[in-house]
Amino acid sequence: MTKTPHSAILLFETTIMLHFENFVSVRAAARQLGIHEESLRRLLRMGSLNGQKIGGQWFISKEQLALFSATYDARTGRRKRLL
Numbered sequence: 001m002t003k004t005p006h007s008a009i010l011l012f013e014t015t016i017m018l019h020f021e022n023f024v025s026v027r028a029a030a031r032q033l034g035i036h037e038e039s040l041r042r043l044l045r046m047g048s049l050n051g052q053k054i055g056g057q058w059f060i061s062k063e064q065l066a067l068f069s070a071t072y073d074a075r076t077g078r079r080k081r082l083l
Contacts, residue, residue: 023052023059032065034074 026044030037044051044058049068051060 020059022063023061024065026058026060029060029065033069033072 024032026037026040030040033040040049041058043049044053044060049060050064051058053059
């Protein structure tokens with residue numbers, strides 16, 4: 001059995017951490033949108049908002065959240081209508 005060099009493990013962990021800097025949790029995203037966490041999970045399950053489920057938890061990219069929040073109306077739970 002071969003051992004993985006410590007530097008390879010450190011590089012892998014650093015890469016993973018950099019990748020997660022571009023994502024937010026359901027809790028943070030729900031606060032930003034002004035909706036309940038479970039409502040946000042429902043939007044993710046329905047596909048209305050793109051996210052990734054990792055280890056049983058949803059994560060939303062900051063870019064996708066910004067695009068979604070620009071068109072989402074928390075009062076009605078629907079996308080804003082453009083006139």
